[in-house]
Each structure stands twice: as C-alpha cells, then as structure tokens.
Amino acid sequence: MKILHLSDTHLTGDDRLLFGSSPRERLAAAIDAIRRDHADASFCLFTGDLAENGALAAYRQLADLAATLPMPCHFLAGNHDARSQLLQVLAPDHPHSQSFVQQVIDTEQGRFLLLDTQRKASARGELCETRRAWLREQLEAAAPEQGFWLVMHHPPLALGIPSMDQYALEQAELLWETLRPHRQRIRHILFGHVHRAISGSWHGIAFSCCKSTNHQVALDLVTRSVDVPGSHDAPGFSVILIEPERVVVHHQEFLAKGSAFFL
Numbered sequence: 001m002k003i004l005h006l007s008d009t010h011l012t013g014d015d016r017l018l019f020g021s022s023p024r025e026r027l028a029a030a031i032d033a034i035r036r037d038h039a040d041a042s043f044c045l046f047t048g049d050l051a052e053n054g055a056l057a058a059y060r061q062l063a064d065l066a067a068t069l070p071m072p073c074h075f076l077a078g079n080h081d082a083r084s085q086l087l088q089v090l091a092p093d094h095p096h097s098q099s100f101v102q103q104v105i106d107t108e109q110g111r112f113l114l115l116d117t118q119r120k121a122s123a124r125g126e127l128c129e130t131r132r133a134w135l136r137e138q139l140e141a142a143a144p145e146q147g148f149w150l151v152m153h154h155p156p157l158a159l160g161i162p163s164m165d166q167y168a169l170e171q172a173e174l175l176w177e178t179l180r181p182h183r184q185r186i187r188h189i190l191f192g193h194v195h196r197a198i199s200g201s202w203h204g205i206a207f208s209c210c211k212s213t214n215h216q217v218a219l220d221l222v223t224r225s226v227d228v229p230g231s232h233d234a235p236g237f238s239v240i241l242i243e244p245e246r247v248v249v250h251h252q253e254f255l256a257k258g259s260a261f262f263l
C-alpha cells in the first residue's frame with residue numbers, strides 16, 4: 001500500500017505570496033507531481049495548517065486542487081486553521097465527533113486514527129480529556145491484532161529545534177499514557193507543524209514529519225525566540241510504502257528543475 005503525506009499548505013485563499021512563494025502555486029506543483037508519479041496511492045493525508053488564516057476561500061482553494069487528485073484526501077486541523085470553515089468546505093458530511101476534526105480510516109495495513117490536536121488561539125498542541133477519551137476508545141475497541149497509525153498536526157516530542165519545541169503538544173505525557181498499553185500495535189506516528197522532513201522514534205514508536213508544501217522551518221538548534229527561524233529550503237511531501245513487515249517513508253521535493261537522467 002502506498003499513501004501520501006502532505007502538510008502545512010498554508011493557503012491564503014488568494015494569490016498572495018507567503019515568505020516569497022505562492023502557497024497555491026506550490027500546492028498545485030505538488031499535486032502535479034502526485035498525479036504524474038503517485039496516482040496509485042491509496043489516499044492523501046493533509047496534517048493541518050491547511051490555511052494560513054482560516055479563511056473560507058483558502059479551504060475552497062484546497063478543495064479545488066484536491067479534487068484533481070485521483071485518490072481520496074483526508075484533512076486535519078492545525079493551529080492556523082478554523083475548524084468550522086474547514087469542515088464546511090472539506091468535510092460537510094463527515095461524522096466528526098464532538099466538533100473536532102478527527103476520524104478513523106480502516107485500511108488493509110491497519111487503522112489510521114486522525115487526532116485533532118488544535119488548541120484554541122494557541123500555536124501549541126492540546127490533548128484534552130474529550131479527545132483523549134476518543135483515542136482510548138478507538139484503541140480499546142479494536143481487535144488485539146489490529147495495527148494502528150496515529151496522525152496529527154503537532155509533534156508529541158521535542159525535536160531539538162527550540163523555537164518549534166515550545167509549540168509542540170502540551171499533554172505529550174498523557175498521550176503516551178494513553179498509547180502505552182497498545183504500544184506494540186502502533187505502527188507509526190505521522191505529524192506536520194514543524195515544516196521539515198524529520199524521522200525518529202518516541203518511546204520506541206517510529207515517527208515522521210513531512211515538509212511544508214510552501215515554506216520551511218530552518219534547522220536552527222540554538223535560537224530561542226517566539227518567532228520561528230524560517231528557511232527557503234525546497235518544499236516537499238512524503239511517499240509512504242507500507243507492507244506487513246515494513247514501513248518506508250520517502251521525502252520527495254517537487255520543484256526540482258532539469259531533465260531526468262540515469263546514474
């Protein structure tokens with residue numbers, strides 16, 4: 001099974017540039033690359049910050065672009081998003097619980113749990129008791145052999161980039177407490193928010209973060225400031241190959257120029 005992970009599209013709803021590039025044009029370029037090379041993917045996950053400022057027009061831009069893809073797309077909210085506008089445009093019929101943007105996707109390679117970590121008026125991530133209960137319910141209700149994927153916007157750990165670590169999931173320990181009894185069945189954690197290609201493990205569970213389709217965070221392991229150092233590194237998305245015994249995450253940049261060649 002192949003799936004695609006895109007994140008932090010930061011669409012503005014118009015053609016404004018954001019940090020020197022057009023979020024709409026860059027997402028369109030990503031979608032062209034997907035249509036050309038990955039049309040066989042089962043689905044696309046968009047892990048939040050879909051819009052820069054939660055504008056209805058931004059979600060319409062995303063809906064229009066996503067409609068050109070041959071596979072289903074599933075969306076999460078990030079700290080820049082407005083849940084009601086997102087749901088109104090992108091998932092008007094979806095049975096989202098408790099008005100959170102979260103859902104369960106069953107696949108041949110396990111159950112994907114899309115967990116909403118947005119906290120009102122904050123860049124930090126939140127796992128409130130309602131969402132924690134939802135997560136626990138999904139984990140406990142499944143058959144013992146059921147594998148899981150956890151998908152969210154905020155990382156549940158510090159990644160060594162101080163300016164972003166201050167905006168990670170606040171209740172990471174509570175998340176771990178919830179996951180711990182099921183740790184053997186959690187195949188991978190996917191998140192966005194950090195605008196970089198990052199992989200590693202947390203409490204022994206593999207994770208990966210994908211780049212933004214528009215602007216990147218700098219690999220600055222020193223600066224401690226409210227504002228986040230940015231970078232003009234190339235944008236990208238992830239291509240994830242999944243079989244029973246392996247998970248492979250490829251980080252694909254999609255603006256490369258020049259003709260193809262053999263090594």
Ligand SMILES: [Fe+2]
Pocket residue numbers: 008010048049078080193194195
């Ligand atoms: Fe973002």
